[in-house]
Amino acid sequence: MLMATSISPAIPSSPSRRFSILTTPNAKFVKVPALCCLRKNGEINGLSRTPSPMDSGGQNDGEMSLEQSSNVELEMKNNEIWRLFKEAQQNILYLNKQRLKAVEELNEANREKQLLVDKIEQLEKETRRASGKDNLALCWALLLRIDAMVLGGMISPAEATDLRRMVMDRKVSVANVFSDMLQKRDAELLAELRHFSEGSKKKGFHIIHICTEMEPLVSIGPLAPYITGLSCALQRKGHLVEVILPKYASLDLDEVQGLREIEAESYSYFNGELHGNRIWTGVVYGIGVTFIQPLYFSSFFNRDRIYDYPDDFERFTYFSRASLDYIAKSGKQPDVLHLHNWETAIVGPLFWDIFAKQGLGNTRILLTCHGLDSQCLEEPDKLALCGLDPGRLHRPDRLQDTAKTHLVNILKGGVVYSNKVVVMSSMDSKGRIIRSSHGLEHTLALHKEKLLVAPCGFDNSTWDPSKDNFLPVNYSAENMRGKDACKVALQQQAGLSEHASFILVGCIFSEVSDFELEKLKKVVWNATKGGAQFVFMANGAVPTINRALRSFQEELEDGNVKFFYRYDEVLSHLMFAGSDIILCQSFDDPLLQVPLKALKYGAAPVSITSGDQNFRYSADHDHEITRFSQFMRSTFGNMTLSQALDEINNNPSTWKTKISDAMMRDFSWDAECCDIHVSAYTAVKSL
Secondary structure, rough: OOHHHHHHOOOOOOOHHHHHHOOOOOOOOOOOOOOOOEEEOEEEEOOOOOHHHHHHHOOOOOHHHHHHHHHHHHHHHHHHHHHHHHHHHHHHHHHHHHHHHHHHHHHHHHHHHHHHHHHHHHHHHHHHHHHHHHHHHHHHHHHHHHHHHHHHHOOOOHHHHHHHHHHHHHHHHHHHHOOOOOOOOHHHHHHHHOOOOOOOOOOOOEEEEEOOOOOOEEEEHHHHHHHHHHHHHHHHHOEEEEEEEOOOOOOOOOOOOOEEEEEOOOOOEOEEEEEEEEEEEEOOEEEEEEEEEEEOHHHHOOOOOOOOOHHHHHHHHHHHHHHHHHHHHHHOOOOEEEEHHHHHHHHHHHHHOOOOOOOOOOOEEEEEEEEOOOEEEEEEHHHHHHOOOOHHHHOOOOOOOOOOOOOHHHHHHHOOOOOEEEEOOOOOOHHHHOOOOOOHHHHHHHHHHEEEEEEOOOOOOOOOOOOOOOOOOOOOOOHHHHHHHHHHHHHHHHOOOOOOOEEEEEEEEEEOOHHHHHHHHHHHHHHOOOOEEEEEEEEEHHHHHHHHHHHHHHHHHHEEEEEOOOOOOHHHHHHHHOOOOOEEEEOOOOOOOOOHHHHHHEEEEOOOOOOOOOOOOOOOOOOOOOOHHHHHHHHOOOOHHHHHHHHHHHHHHHHHHHHHHHHHOOOOHHHHHHHHHHHHHHHHHEE
């Protein structure tokens, strides 16, 4: 079919051009008077002149009339041709519009069909995931009913332990059998559980986290995502994991399934007396969670903040003792009590001095430190609040602080009284951690055989470009075509020049120091001269980071650099997917996990300070580092932004190989982090 534009040059633009258009090699020429033009009504226009003697000498009135009649006929033919041209043009334009409309409708139908197919696939995936979560939720509902039976005196602690093992070892079949029985009375449910428990065998570990944060219930620092991520990973590998938390007034309970109060008396010792607590249970992401709510000391956790109060020692010591009292009374016999930071480190000495003799002799203690700078120094006499003997513990080999010997160090006590200690650090070696441990150098060196180093992970069920619902096109290490589409989408959203050939650098910051800002300015200025594009996004409502970035934007005034001052979940996914490089404040990022997500999405993590603080520890011959640290040191760890840009431009095939290899590596919670913890649980159970 001809396009309308193909004939437009041939259409006369005005009546005055019609004669020239019709003058073709086969046309019959007609003699017309010079400067004589006819109007459409056949009249001579005002431009006709008086015929010259030569013109009029051989003509009579009849000849003039014949010639005028011929001119009128010719004009009418020209008008008809012009009308036919216009009509043909209109028809062609109409047909072309109809064709384009049909093509667009076909494309729209195909798009709707693909969206429908994608939606069906997503619903099927969600149904499968929901089925797995429902099974875990049912299992935890049964486990929490078992806890209530123990507290109510219906069954012994030993039988409760066997029933718990049976539920977790055979959780799929248990969920199918008991899905319709949870509404029955405890006596009927217990009879069914006893009948079903025949032949059950012990598998996996039973781990109880005693902690102060858990995502999404209460999230302040790196502890919250770690608790949830590691617990889910452990349960996927067949271990039974539960969490005990204070019942803060500020808890976000939207994700808690089956929240209920256990109708049984619960008391814990504090300051020479027994005090009542309300015990709440629920399920979060398939993990059983117990909340302890003090009655007499109700103000302990009914506050605006979680930390940084003058009585933090009293608050978290009360919670630690109440957790142990609850575990002992409920008849739980976990393999491992997993403690976290100084806030629950006091559980270590409490357990060995008091609770190991109360039916928990086979339980072991593991302490995780997410930082060694916060240790909690207190007067020794305060240990008596939770039932400990200050005179017995205020000794150099126990809780006495090394520098301030008149005080006790709670984190030190956790290290001394734990069977294993895991320090969370993605990049540092074991030796480096010991040498820079904020006054705990002697203690850690003395107990270095129990010390392990583990990296943080990330949630690969949410952060995976091959199935990320936030991306316009999915992609993987095997098929990277979708990454270019994500880059163009990010450029469009940021208002940058749109082309996949531009090198795009993403930056997601939660805070930035003055030193980092000055370093960042130099890095960005140098890179934009070479044509690189930048997209910045602040993470969280932190006024200082927003002010710093706004000042930077005003100073920079570059069209290749765009800023977003409010964190957006969808945009953050697109930034990882659309960027070639992600600038990182640190490769040890347990809170945002930026380097780990960058690797998964095919973006190279490059440190702002790589030029000043390379990860070449020439004086450190300690090879006890994480696999993540080994990988980063051999790839992007020592690379500056300018070096990364040069390699992309000059060695694209080598760069693509590096990126593809990084994407195929697993740095999620399920990988190295989980493996190290399972090895620690295995080691402590063999003691």
